[in-house]
Amino acid sequence: MKFFDLSFHARSLALLSLATAGCLALAQDTTSTPPTPATTTQQPQVGNSVPGYVMQTPPKIDGVIEPEEWKDVPQFEGLVDASNGGKVPYQGTFWLAYDTKYIYFAAKLPDDDPKKIKMTEYRTNVSLAGNDDVAIIIDPFGTLADFNVFQINPRGATNARIIGGRAAKREWVGEIEAKCRITPEGWESEVRIPWTIMKLPPQGVHDLRFNVYRYNPRYGRDTSWRLIDNGHVQDTPTWTNVTVPPGAPKVLQILPYGYLGTAPDGTVANGGLDLKTGITDDLDFAGTINPDFRNIENQVLSIDHSYFERLAGESRPFFLEGGNYFHTSNDAPIFTSQRISAFDAGEKLYGKLNAKTDIAILNTSDFSHQNNFVLNAFNQVSAHKSFRIALSDMNRPDLKNTAYHGEYRTDSGPWTFYYQHAGTSDTIDGKGVRHNPGINYSNGNYGGYFEYSSVTSHFDPRLGFAPQTGFHGFNGDMNVGHNLIHGPIQAENYNVFWRGWDKQDSSDKYLHEITFSSEHSLRNGTDISLNYDQFEFAGFKDHVYTLGVLRPWNDNYRRWSINQSQGVVEGTDYKSTGLNFLYRPIEMMQINASYQTVRHNGTDRQAIISANYDLGSDRSISGRAVMSGDDWNAYVAYRRSGNTGMEYFLILGDPNSRKFKKSLILKLTYPLSIFMGKH
Secondary structure (H helix, E strand, C coil): CCCCCHHHHHHHHHHHCCCCCCCCCEECCCCCCCCCCCCCCCCECCCCEEECCECCCCCCCCCCCCHHHHCCCCEEECCEECCCCCCCCCCCEEEEEECCCEEEEEEEEECCCHHHCCCCCCCECCCCCCCCEEEEEEECCCCCCCCEEEEECCCCCEEEECCCCCCCCHHHHCCCEEEEEEECCEEEEEEEEEHHHCCCCCCEEEEEEEEEEEEECCCCEEEECCCCCCCCHHHCCEEEEEEECCCCCCEEEEEEEEEEEEECCEEEEEEEEEEEEEEECCEEEEEEECCCCCCCCCCCCCCCCCCCCCCCCCCCHHHHCCHHHHCCCCCCCCCCHHHCCCCCEEEEEEEEEECCEEEEEEEEEECCCEEEEEEEEEEEEECCEEEEEEEEEEEECCEEEEEEEEEEEEEECCEEEEEEEEEEEECCCEEEEEEEEEEEEEECCEEEEEEEEEECCCCCCCCCCCCCCCEEEEEEEEEEEEECCCCCEEEEEEEEEEEEEEECCCCCEEEEEEEEEEEEEECCCCEEEEEEEEEEECCEEEEEEEEEEEECCCCCCCEEEEEEEEEEECCEEEEEEEEEEEECCCCCEEEEEEEEEEECCCEEEEEEEEEEEECCCCEEEEEEEEEECCEEEEEEEEEECCCCCCEEEEEECCCCCCCCCCCEEEEEECCEEEECCCC
16 A cells, blocks of 8 residues: 655655656755844846856855845745645745856745755755755756656755656765755755756756755645646746856766675675766766676565566666666566676666657676677657657577667647557567556546556567556546645545456457545645455456555655554455554664565565664764565665765675575675766
């Protein structure tokens, strides 16, 4: 059962639909409260644009918005509900400027009770869900499809999401600097963002697109300077006449690694390297030789019943770097990086060919066995139309598989129309085809989609994920959500999902399902979810009721949840109980624990506990223990990482083994940079 995190849901609606995932940031804790300077006298901007302004003297990034530092900088103010443009109780005043190296952003955010400002997080490169925050999104190309997100909480903790996705290697992504402070009137923030953190249009004068968001947990909904979500993206504000500087110098960045240790089968030792360089200002090359996947903690799937295969999320840096450029379909992508395990060498090229065209190419080789190739190209024809084509190819001595994907999308206000077509050719399974046209509606509190899907039984993208084949039919959902200003309920959400798929080669039923779900987030911090799923598949008629309780929903560090499911699955009684606890005993330590038991033709149990203790901005001790059935595994690691310079890891145990292994490994990486001239 998926619990509804109100703050994350709101941020997702407002930001994630405009930006892809990534990670970076440098921030510092500045919660002290020096005297508040007088408000600047600059007149606020009106309309839907802000003029570009070059700062001759950069401001001191200290969280204090000094009048003299910002007096000539264009100022704009006001906020509306980010989903429907309605009035909101919390406002804001903002400043935006730049010079040849940085973008400067400042925000003054009033709050009627500063003591209740939520600022739990203090680190960089982490989710700020549940915290007060302000975010600026920037589309340097003005295409309304390439938004970078820079998000800051009142302690200066940051979360940046860069177009295309980034791995957690600070040498590869650069740094932003943010300082904030609490004031008697609320809180304020100053931020400095390097131009080179983003992909940029050619040097010269351009009109950029941007917007500002604010989230206050006590209101429970995102607010924005201008309404641009749910069919209003064409109203995104313009940052006019901005002189974009030249791109960063061309540098070859190399991260060699080596590890040495002992394991049950003797001494273990290995080495390799990652490398990255810019081909152009907007096109990057990344490579890896003998990548180390052994010492990276993979995600663990729950033991919930499923008729179909499931995939855990990706955590390996080589695939995270630029990973969003490879995305195709949500339902049946022709490429998922989890399908590629160990290999000897990998190369990828990703970024923008021009303002409207993205490109991504990946090749990995296991020299003795298999080669994998992926191509993905996307063109934003206009603000309302886009095309995508993609190809994946797996080639080994006993098998060859090729898959292709094409997609067209167009939108008109809250309506989006799309058509996806994919096909595969396999030396064992033969040829297969998938196509699915559909329509999506999203407008404030209401949304839904309706789609026709047809997938032949031999559709098999071996580098992708297509767990359901051999059917045709319709599916869709309807969703209604409201945030309430008064009363005990802060947010409520209702959803109906259904699908009626019949077998491709007959009129027999393949999969028929209807799901009703509701969620209520109470102002006292309790979240209650109810779900009923009726499922007909493979001759079985299943039904499952689920009740979930989470408290408090707006605290990502100290909360608990219980999830109870009960019904009939495959003609047999089914019962699942899940418990989750998140606890932060002290500020520098986080403990997460979960336990699940499933009773269905026997009893399965799974327990996971993980802990992390921060010794500083770039040093920590962490570990995880997993019990699944009769097997258990655990590891603990000391690491110095997430900053510039040498990184090292001392790991006791194997993070991804099913059973505990008595291994001890020391791993070292050291970054090298070679200047290659200018682009």
